[in-house]
Amino acid sequence: MSADPSSGFAGETPAPSAGSHQRSAAAHPARASATSAVEVRRSTRRRKSVSAYREGDRTIVLIPARMSEAEERRWVGVMLDKLAAQENKRVLGDTGLVERAGRLSAQYFDGRARPGSVRWVTNQNTRWGSCTPVEGSIRLSHRLQGMPEYVIDYVLLHELAHLLVPGHGPGFWRLLEAYPRTERARGYLEGVVAAERLPHLPAAREE
Numbered sequence: 001m002s003a004d005p006s007s008g009f010a011g012e013t014p015a016p017s018a019g020s021h022q023r024s025a026a027a028h029p030a031r032a033s034a035t036s037a038v039e040v041r042r043s044t045r046r047r048k049s050v051s052a053y054r055e056g057d058r059t060i061v062l063i064p065a066r067m068s069e070a071e072e073r074r075w076v077g078v079m080l081d082k083l084a085a086q087e088n089k090r091v092l093g094d095t096g097l098v099e100r101a102g103r104l105s106a107q108y109f110d111g112r113a114r115p116g117s118v119r120w121v122t123n124q125n126t127r128w129g130s131c132t133p134v135e136g137s138i139r140l141s142h143r144l145q146g147m148p149e150y151v152i153d154y155v156l157l158h159e160l161a162h163l164l165v166p167g168h169g170p171g172f173w174r175l176l177e178a179y180p181r182t183e184r185a186r187g188y189l190e191g192v193v194a195a196e197r198l199p200h201l202p203a204a205r206e207e
Helices: 069-087 094-108 147-164 171-174 182-195
Strands: 020-024 035-043 052-054 058-064 118-123 129-132 137-141
Touching: 035 069, 052 069, 058 069, 069 182, 094 118, 094 147, 129 147, 137 147, 147 171, 147 182
Parallel strands: 035 058, 118 137
Antiparallel strands: 020 035, 052 058, 129 137
16 A cells, blocks of 8 residues: 655644734634643644644644645644654554454454454555555555554555455455445545655644
8 A cells, every 4th residue: 555645744843923824723622632722823824834732722823824724624624633643653553454454344344354464564654554455555654653553454454455356446446345434544544654754843832
């Protein structure tokens, strides 16, 4: 499963500036966290980067002033996921991956996808995962470690689906339609890839 970039984000620790303004973004509730509100702050000094950090019971998201409303909604979601991933660094071992793959196969594929092995690897920098159907082996890139669980589940399901259907034809994507977070996970991964192309990517600040 290779990466497919669409756009990018970055985390910073910016100082308040006169060229910025802020507004409430209560319509964008924080996901996978106890944060009760999100506040978006636009700045004319920002060109490309987006950053986010916790401030009490709020999440502050800083974006370029020129960003459209649609882009804002998208990147608020991306940065909330990024912060949640940083706050939950629990990493599954290979045994945990095998067990999770079994549960996912049972839940979404009626248990028909039965991998012989599932493990983390460190030699996949251009793919999130790979599968060798003849061996029943699945490998996930270590770069997924620390990402939201629904993203890891999507990559696992993607590779499990390859045990049933080779290639990426209509039948393959029909299998993945059973997973309700497919599009969200794909968007998250596309954002990660695009972010890596930016010149400077410090981690989002944790309060």
